[in-house]
Amino acid sequence: MKVVICGGGIIGNCVAYYLGESGITDITVVERDKLANAASGKAGGFLARDWCCECRQLDIFAKTSFALHQELATKFDGKASYDYRRLEAFSASYDADLKKSETELDSKREHLKWFNGPNIVAKSCNSIGTNENVAQLHPYKFVDTIAEYNLSRGIKVLEDTAIVSVKTEKAKAVGVELSNQTELECDVLVLCMGPWTGAAIEWFDSLPSCYGQKGHSIVILPKTELPGEAVFMELGGQFSPEIYPRPDGQVYVCGVTENPLPSNDLPLPGTIKPTENSCEKLKDIAGKVSDILCEGEVLTSQACYLPLTHDGLPIIGKVPQTENVYVAAGHGCWGILNSAATGKSLAQLITGCNEDEKINIEAFNPGRFN
Numbered sequence: 001m002k003v004v005i006c007g008g009g010i011i012g013n014c015v016a017y018y019l020g021e022s023g024i025t026d027i028t029v030v031e032r033d034k035l036a037n038a039a040s041g042k043a044g045g046f047l048a049r050d051w052c053c054e055c056r057q058l059d060i061f062a063k064t065s066f067a068l069h070q071e072l073a074t075k076f077d078g079k080a081s082y083d084y085r086r087l088e089a090f091s092a093s094y095d096a097d098l099k100k101s102e103t104e105l106d107s108k109r110e111h112l113k114w115f116n117g118p119n120i121v122a123k124s125c126n127s128i129g130t131n132e133n134v135a136q137l138h139p140y141k142f143v144d145t146i147a148e149y150n151l152s153r154g155i156k157v158l159e160d161t162a163i164v165s166v167k168t169e170k171a172k173a174v175g176v177e178l179s180n181q182t183e184l185e186c187d188v189l190v191l192c193m194g195p196w197t198g199a200a201i202e203w204f205d206s207l208p209s210c211y212g213q214k215g216h217s218i219v220i221l222p223k224t225e226l227p228g229e230a231v232f233m234e235l236g237g238q239f240s241p242e243i244y245p246r247p248d249g250q251v252y253v254c255g256v257t258e259n260p261l262p263s264n265d266l267p268l269p270g271t272i273k274p275t276e277n278s279c280e281k282l283k284d285i286a287g288k289v290s291d292i293l294c295e296g297e298v299l300t301s302q303a304c305y306l307p308l309t310h311d312g313l314p315i316i317g318k319v320p321q322t323e324n325v326y327v328a329a330g331h332g333c334w335g336i337l338n339s340a341a342t343g344k345s346l347a348q349l350i351t352g353c354n355e356d357e358k359i360n361i362e363a364f365n366p367g368r369f370n
Contacts, residue, residue, distance in 0.1 A: 001024055001026065001187045001188060002026045002028075002184075002185055002186050002187045002188070003016075003019060003024055003026065003027045003028070003186065003187065003188045003189075003190065003350070004028050004030060004163075004176055004184050004186040004188070004189050004190070005027065005028065005029045005030065005190045005192060006030055006163050006176075006189070006190065006191050006192065006193055006200070007029075007030075007031065007191065007192035007193040007194065007197075008029050008030070008031025008033075008034070008035040008036070008147075008157065008159065009031075009035075009036055009038060009039065009040035009041075009143070009192065009194055010036065010040040010139060010142065010143050010146075010335060010336060010339040011040075011192040011194070011328050011329070011331070011335065011339055011342055011343065012029055012031070012190070012192035013029065013035070013036075013143050013146045013147050013150065013343075014146065014339045014340055014342060014343025014344075015190055015192060015328060015342070015343045015346050015347060016029050016146075016150050016155050016343075017146050017149065017150055017343055018343040018344045018346070018347035018348075019347045019350065019351070020150060020153045020154075020155055021347070022347050022348075022351045022353070023351075024347075024350075024351065025154060027150075027155045027156065028155075028156040028157075028158060028184055029147075029150075029155065029156070029157045029158070030158045030161055030162070030163055030176070030178065030184075031157070031158065031159050031160075031161065032160070032161065032162035032163075032179070032268070032269065033159070033160065033268070033269040033270040034159055034160070034270070035143055035144070035147055035157065035159060036139065036140050036143035036144070037269050037270055038194055038195075038269045038272070038304050038305065039194060039195075039304040039305060039306055039307070039335065040139055040140070040143055040194070040335070040336075041139060041140035041143065042139075042140075042217060042302050042303075042304040043139045043217075043304070043335070043336050044136070044139075044217070044242060044244045044252045044254055044336075045083075045136050045137045045138055045139045045142070045244070045252075045336050046089075046134070046136050046230060046242070046244055046336070046337075047066055047069055047134065047135040047136060047137065047336065047337045048062070048066070048089070048129060048133065048134050048337065049062065049063055049066040049067075049132075049133040049134070050062070050063060050133055051129075052334060052337075052338075054312075055313060055363060057360060057361075057362065057363035057364075058313060058363065060360065061338060061341050061345075061359065061360070061361070061364075062334065062337060062338060062341075064341045064359055065337055065338045065339070065340045065341030065342070066133075066135070066337065068340035068341055068344060069084070069135065069137070069337075069340050070135075072146075072340060073137070076145050076146075076149070078137060078142075078145075079247075081141065081142075081145045082137050082138050082141035082142040082144075082145050083136070083137060083138040083141060083246055083247045083248060084135065084136070084137040084142075085135060085136060085137075085228060085247055086131035086132075086134065086135045086228075087131060087134060087135065087136055087228035087229065087230055088111065088127065088129060088130055088131060088134065088228060088229050088230070089127070089128050089129030089130075089134045089229075089230040089231075089232065090111065090112055090115075090125055090126060090127055090128060090129075090229060090230070090231050090232070091124065091125070091126050091128050091231075091232050091233075091234070092112070092115060092120060092121070092124050092125045092126075092231055092232070092233050092234070092289075093120070093121040093124035093233070093234045093235075094117065094119050094120055094121070094233060094234070094235045094236070094285075094288070094289060095119055095121055095236065096119055096236065097119075098118075098119050098121065111125075111127070111227075111229055112125050112229055112231070114224075114226050114227075114229075114290050114291075114292050115229075115231060115289060115290055116290060116291055117288045117289035117290060117291075119288065120289060124234075128232065129230070134230070136228075136230070136244060136246070137336070138246065138248075139336050142336075158178070158180075161178050161179055161180055162178065162179040163176045163177070163178060163179075164177050164178065164179050165177040165203070166189065166203040166204075167183075168203075170323075171321060171322050171323045172322070172323040172324050173186055173188075173189040173322070173324055173325050174186065176189065186324075187324060188324050188325075188326065188350055189324065189325045189326070190325075190326045190327070190328065190346065190350075191207070191319070191325070191326070191327040191328070191329065192327075192328050192329060193329060194212075194305070194307045194329060194335075195210055195211060195212030195213075195263060195266055195305040195306065195307040195308070195329075196210075196212070196263050196266060196269075197210045197263060197307065197315075197327060197329035197330070198210035198211070198262060198263030198264070199263040199264050200327075201263075204319050204321075204322060204325060206319060206320040206321040206322070206370060207319055207320075207327065207366070208309060208310070208315050208327075208330075208366050208369045209262065209263070209309070209310065209369075210262075210263050210307055210308065210309060210315075210329055210330050211260040211261060211262055211263065211307070211308040211309070212260060212261055212263065212266045212305030212306065212307060212308070213257055213258065213259070213260040213261075213305060213306045213308055214257065214258040214261075214272075214275070214303055214304075214305050215254060215255075215256070215257045215258075215303065215304060215305070215306055216254065216255075216256040216257070216274050216275065216278040216279050216282060216301075216302070216303045217252060217253060217254035217255075217279075217282070217300075217302055217303070217304075218252075218253050218254075218279050218282045218283055218286075218298050218300060218301050218302070219250050219251070219252055219253075219298070219299045219300040219302075220250065220251045220253060220283070220286060220293055220296040220297065220298055220299065221249065221250050221251075221296055221297045221299050222249070222251060222292045222293055222295065222296035223292070223295060223296065224292050225245075225249045226245035226251060226292065227245065228245060228247070229245060230242070230243065230244045230245070231243040231289075233255075233285075233289070235285065239255055239256065239281075239285065240255055241253060241254065241255030241256075241282060241285050241286075242254050242255055243286065243289075243293075250299065251286075251293060251296065253282050253283075253285070253286050253293075254282070255282060255285070256278045256279075256281055256282060257306075258275065260308050261305075266305055272303050272304060272305070273303065274301055274302060274303040275303065278303070279298075279301035279302075279303075283298055306332055306333055306335070307329050307330050307331060307332065307335065308330060308332055309329075309330035310369065311368075312332060313330070313363060313364055314328070314329065314330045314331045314332075314338065314342070314364050315327055315328070315329055315330045315364060315365075315366045316328045316342055316345060316346060316361045316364040316365075316366075317346075317349060317361055317364060317365045317366050317367070318349070318366070318367075319366055320366060320367040320370050326346055326349065326350060327366055328342050328343075328346050341359055344359060345358070345359035345361045346361075349361070
């Protein structure tokens with residue numbers, strides 16, 4: 001079986017990994033830019049076992065993926081390879097109008113001692129996750145680790161190469177034409193193009209629409225290393241920044257987003273720039289909530305597009321009206337978390353594993369929009 005995977009982000013690499021583990025040997029990942037050069041490499045890498053409870057099947061799917069990430073971390077020494085660790089998570093509120101007397105924090109508080117801004121609502125600093133149900137990884141390092149393993153197993157990767165057209169015979173994809181003027185034959189084609197997946201409607205008009213929502217983030221290097229305490233903030237109903245200290249001493253801050261755009265209106269990977277003042281706003285927020293972050297150096301200011309669908313659920317499965325074309329996209333903010341279960345479930349669907357072993361992806365069927 002010859003498999004071509006369009007997209008070299010975390011989803012595409014996980015699909016390649018699990019296909020390889022199932023015994024498929026002829027796999028090619030085609031990436032028009034560099035591996036993990038979009039949201040897969042610029043996300044926070046936060047993993048939560050039971051935070052997707054708005055949909056029962058998504059909740060079960062997320063729990064499965066959380067467990068799979070633990071298995072992968074054990075296999076690949078995630079702690080050393082890609083900064084995998086369990087941590088704790090907290091919620092907090094910021095109110096610019098609070099008086100100082102109302103914001104003094106309990107000196108005996110066990111957690112978030114570094115979260116000492118003068119406008120933090122002290123009573124709002126609550127635990128929302130423990131090392132039993134939340135974890136983190138460095139997404140770029142994770143993709144790099146999986147991709148290196150895939151390469152060692154004979155899986156091919158073509159970077160700086162785009163698929164410009166798909167050759168079809170009736171309802172079956174039989175090959176792809178590449179931007180380097182070569183062709184690849186395929187028995188299976190997998191679309192894992194993140195927010196750009198919707199652009200493939202020019203090849204398959206039954207493909208559901210996808211969108212991209214621009215989000216900004218910065219990476220700060222403080223002079224003092226912070227503990228493993230992720231913070232989800234609320235700033236007067238205007239912003240909801242998130243702060244993730246990482247094991248390497250750096251701190252990831254994100255939270256300024258924009259309205260979603262259709263796939264065809266998005267800038268290409270590798271050309272995405274932060275919107276003016278958005279990253280500066282994040283640094284200002286970080287500085288207001290923590291003296292340590294205020295004094296830290298901003299190492300990276302960046303932006304990426306989160307992949308979205310009409311109903312907020314990912315699309316995973318066979319593209320309607322095709323025989324051998326599959327899609328995995330639209331995971332929103334949970335793409336890193338659900339990458340493992342997505343890769344494994346799609347590999348199961350393609351290879352036809354036993355029904356009792358399959359991960360349930362019925363709720364994510366691309367045909368639900370038709």
